[in-house]
Amino acid sequence: MQLFANALIAGSLAALMAGGLALVYGVLGVFNLALGQLALVGGYLTWWLHQSLGLPLLISIIGGLFLAGIITWITFELVINPFYKRHRFLPIVTTIAVSMIFDALILLLFEERPRNILSSTKHFVTVAGARISWEQLILITLTLIFVASVAYTLHSTSVGRKIRATVQHSEAATSLGIPANILHRIIFIMSGVLAGCGGIFIGIDQNLTPVLGFPITIKAYAALIAGGKDNFWGTIFCAYIIALIEQLAIGVPWFAGSYIPAGYQSVVALLFIILVLLVKPSGIFSHKLRIA
Amino acid sequence: MNFLLHIIAIIAIGLPQVLGYNVIFGKGKIFHFGPIGVSLMAAYATFLTITNGGSYLLGITLGAGCALLISLLFAWLSFRLEADALGILSIAVHLTFLTVVLNSTQVTRGALGIPRIPRLPFLSSLSSFATIATVIAILWLAILYMIDTGPFGRKLQALAEHEWHAKSLGVDREHTHIAAFLLGGIGAAISSILMPQYLLLLHPNDYTFPFLIILVMIVVAGKPGSILGVTLSAILLTLLKEGLRFLPLPTTMIGPIRLLLFGVILLLAVYVRRDSLFPQQRKI
Numbered sequence: 001m002q003l004f005a006n007a008l009i010a011g012s013l014a015a016l017m018a019g020g021l022a023l024v025y026g027v028l029g030v031f032n033l034a035l036g037q038l039a040l041v042g043g044y045l046t047w048w049l050h051q052s053l054g055l056p057l058l059i060s061i062i063g064g065l066f067l068a069g070i071i072t073w074i075t076f077e078l079v080i081n082p083f084y085k086r087h088r089f090l091p092i093v094t095t096i097a098v099s100m101i102f103d104a105l106i107l108l109l110f111e112e113r114p115r116n117i118l119s120s121t122k123h124f125v126t127v128a129g130a131r132i133s134w135e136q137l138i139l140i141t142l143t144l145i146f147v148a149s150v151a152y153t154l155h156s157t158s159v160g161r162k163i164r165a166t167v168q169h170s171e172a173a174t175s176l177g178i179p180a181n182i183l184h185r186i187i188f189i190m191s192g193v194l195a196g197c198g199g200i201f202i203g204i205d206q207n208l209t210p211v212l213g214f215p216i217t218i219k220a221y222a223a224l225i226a227g228g229k230d231n232f233w234g235t236i237f238c239a240y241i242i243a244l245i246e247q248l249a250i251g252v253p254w255f256a257g258s259y260i261p262a263g264y265q266s267v268v269a270l271l272f273i274i275l276v277l278l279v280k281p282s283g284i285f286s287h288k289l290r291i292a
Numbered sequence: 293m294n295f296l297l298h299i300i301a302i303i304a305i306g307l308p309q310v311l312g313y314n315v316i317f318g319k320g321k322i323f324h325f326g327p328i329g330v331s332l333m334a335a336y337a338t339f340l341t342i343t344n345g346g347s348y349l350l351g352i353t354l355g356a357g358c359a360l361l362i363s364l365l366f367a368w369l370s371f372r373l374e375a376d377a378l379g380i381l382s383i384a385v386h387l388t389f390l391t392v393v394l395n396s397t398q399v400t401r402g403a404l405g406i407p408r409i410p411r412l413p414f415l416s417s418l419s420s421f422a423t424i425a426t427v428i429a430i431l432w433l434a435i436l437y438m439i440d441t442g443p444f445g446r447k448l449q450a451l452a453e454h455e456w457h458a459k460s461l462g463v464d465r466e467h468t469h470i471a472a473f474l475l476g477g478i479g480a481a482i483s484s485i486l487m488p489q490y491l492l493l494l495h496p497n498d499y500t501f502p503f504l505i506i507l508v509m510i511v512v513a514g515k516p517g518s519i520l521g522v523t524l525s526a527i528l529l530t531l532l533k534e535g536l537r538f539l540p541l542p543t544t545m546i547g548p549i550r551l552l553l554f555g556v557i558l559l560l561a562v563y564v565r566r567d568s569l570f571p572q573q574r575k576i
Contacts, residue, residue, distance in 0.1 A: 031376055082563065087570035089323065092379060093512065093562050096505055100555030107548035214501055218387065221380050229377075263395035270384040270391075277381050281373050 003247045005130030009205075011243030012143035015236045017198045017216065018223035019150065020191030022235040025224065026167040027187045030084050030091040034075065035195050036216030037102035042068035042196020043203035044110050047117045057118070065196050072192025076185060099213060106210045114207035117200065139201045146194070147236055154232070163187070215266060222269040226276040227285050234285025242269050297422040303530045304425035305486045308432045310510050310526045311519060312479020315436065317508070318516035319445065320472045321452035321570060323379040325504055326366055327480055329386030332499035334359035334477075335484035336393060336400060339409055339494050348412060356481040363477030367470045386504070393496050405495030409488045425486055432482065436475070437519050448472055449517070502551065506533075509554055513561040516569055529557070 017035060024032060032038075046064030049055045055063065079098045083090035122133040154160035165173040166180045174180045198216065202208060222242055227234030246268045250260050276284060313327045338355030342348060366385070370378050393400050400406070415421045439445060447468045450458035459465060488494040506529070514525025536550050562569060 031380070079559070083566055086566055089375065089379075089570045090562060090566060092323075092376065093508065093569070094559060096508065097555045097558035097562065100502070100505055100551050100558070104548040104550075104552035104555060107551070108545065112544075218384065222384075225377060225380055261395055264391065267388050267391045270388045273384045274381060274388070277369075277373055277377055281377060 001129040002131065003251045005132055007240065007244035007247040008140055009136045010246065011240035012140045013198050013201060014219050014223050014243060015239035016143050016146060017195050018220040018235045018239045019146065019232060020194035021220055021224050022232045023187050024191045025229050027163065028084055028184050029088045030080060033092060033095040033217055034099040034102060035220055036213035037099045038068065038072055038192045039195040039199035039216050040106055040208060040213050041071055041102060043199030043208045044106060046200045047115045047203050047208060050117055061200055064200055065193050068196030069189050069193045072189050076188045080188065103210060103213060112210060114209050115203065116207050117203035135204045142197065150232065219269050222273045225273050225283055228283030231283065231285045234283060238284065242272050245272060294418060297418045299531065299534055301422040301425050301490055302534065303527055304422065304429040305483055305490055306530065307429040307523065307526055308479040309483035310507060310522060311433060311436050312476040313507055314511050314517065314522045316472050316476040318511045318522060319452065320448045320469065322370055322469065322472065323375040324366055324382050325379050326382030326386045327476060327507060328499050328504045329389045330359050330362045330477055330480040331484040332389050332393060333362055334481045335488055335494055338485050339406055339488055342410060343406055352485055355485055359477040359481035360474060363473040367473035370469060371466060390496060390499060403496065405493055407493050409492050409494055411489045415489055421490055428482060432479065433519065433523060440519055444471060506554060509558040509561065512565060512569060513557060
């Protein structure tokens with residue numbers, strides 16, 4: 001039961017970020033390889049507001065998310081916007097460059113040692129035999145709220161219809177008066193804020209370290225690719241599946257009662273992408289887009 | 293003098309890999325981000341064999357064979373996947389190799405790396421190492437230049453510009469791209485056989501993701517596909533990288549500043565080459 005709870009926690013973190021990515025890929029058709037660093041930016045800024053400036057936790061979190069949104073917007077204007085209409089592969093290289101810049105700035109400003117947003121000890125509860133902290137319960141709830149909100153927005157509001165129209169055919173949507181350029185910005189900033197949420201959770205639940213950026217990105221992309229790059233629901237589902245497989249891989253005795261070393265846990269997500277891409281290159285839940 | 297020889301050796305050792313990668317990513321516009329994974333496996337295959345009593349010949353043969361096999365694997369993957377999926381998958385394969393090396397401590401010593409790497413007898417001194425590495429780099433450059441200006445280079449360029457049209461003119465994508473990946477693999481094998489001998493150490497930290505970024509940056513900054521441009525870019529950026537050691541800054545700051553500088557250079561290079569890095573397909 002504890003393994004399932006751990007999978008739910010890790011899956012929620014991955015789903016939070018991968019869900020935003022799926023929307024970005026669906027709308028803009030670009031990969032953002034600086035996503036993990038944007039998550040760390042949100043986490044470190046919250047740590048700075050709370051621990052260095054002494055602001056209350058809630059204000060620090062709101063401030064961290066706001067600043068993460070601003071930085072994501074600047075990233076979009078400098079690193080995505082000048083490139084993505086020329087060729088959709090250019091942002092992959094530019095976001096790699098910006099991930100290096102963020103890594104360097106995080107190292108220079110916050111140093112290499114681990115940082116925890118909360119200095120107090122955590123309080124745990126036992127749910128159906130699994131031990132979970134309050135912060136983890138909040139993350140799981142937050143992810144469910146996010147998924148429900150996206151579902152409602154996409155399927156029951158005019159904004160959602162505009163987003164879906166832009167996903168299906170950006171030029172046709174623009175010709176019908178939908179402000180595709182503004183939607184592109186909103187979706188990208190939203191993915192950055194969601195990544196920031198993930199970074200804040202890491203800073204509260206575990207520790208923030210500058211080396212976390214790329215593993216976070218890869219895990220979110222594992223879910224995105226496995227789910228079918230523009231399929232929001234497939235991505236969310238695969239985020240949880242990958243987390244579950246990771247937990248089962250190291251938490252269950254496999255060969256003659258022996259366990260797979262924990263160091264191999266990160267390989268599980270990578271092997272999952274490799275396997276999915278080899279069996280079904282377009283992703284498990286991919287579907288054909290309308291092109292006219 | 294020793295520092296000059298060191299710079300020459302570092303540039304010459306790295307050049308075969310950079311030029312090999314330039315064939316795949318620069319000229320072929322193939323979204324392959326796994327060359328460091330190829331180097332990692334080639335280096336470990338070579339030096340695990342040698343340090344466990346195997347001969348140099350056997351070690352080098354196994355290392356080169358490993359590099360070629362993994363390159364073929366990447367080539368095969370490139371035929372199955374869309375370009376962006378190949379990019380992500382090749383990073384995934386690289387990181388999988390790295391994780392396996394780091395965790396197989398019984399065989400690879402994990403994060404400790406393999407110390408006391410033996411050098412080939414004729415590579416014992418710094419000057420001989422710099423000379424031999426330079427000769428190898430120049431030979432490799434000349435070979436690639438001839439290949440690049442011949443039919444293979446034209447086929448690869450045609451496929452990069454417009455695959456359908458190239459195919460309709462009889463260009464075989466599979467053969468051409470396999471050859472490109474193999475050239476990249478040979479380049480990676482040469483560099484990964486020389487570098488640990490030069491450092492007398494094989495360490496997994498030398499095969500992490502930032503090294504891929506440096507490789508991409510050298511190719512992008514030097515003009516993708518241009519052998520001479522990429523060679524010049526490799527020389528200048530290596531000089532910059534090594535020159536940063538002399539900045540009067542604490543050692544803990546040198547690494548991040550190098551990362552920051554290279555990130556900015558890569559961004560500027562992509563901005564300057566935004567029309568030629570991944571050109572719009574020709575419309576007829």
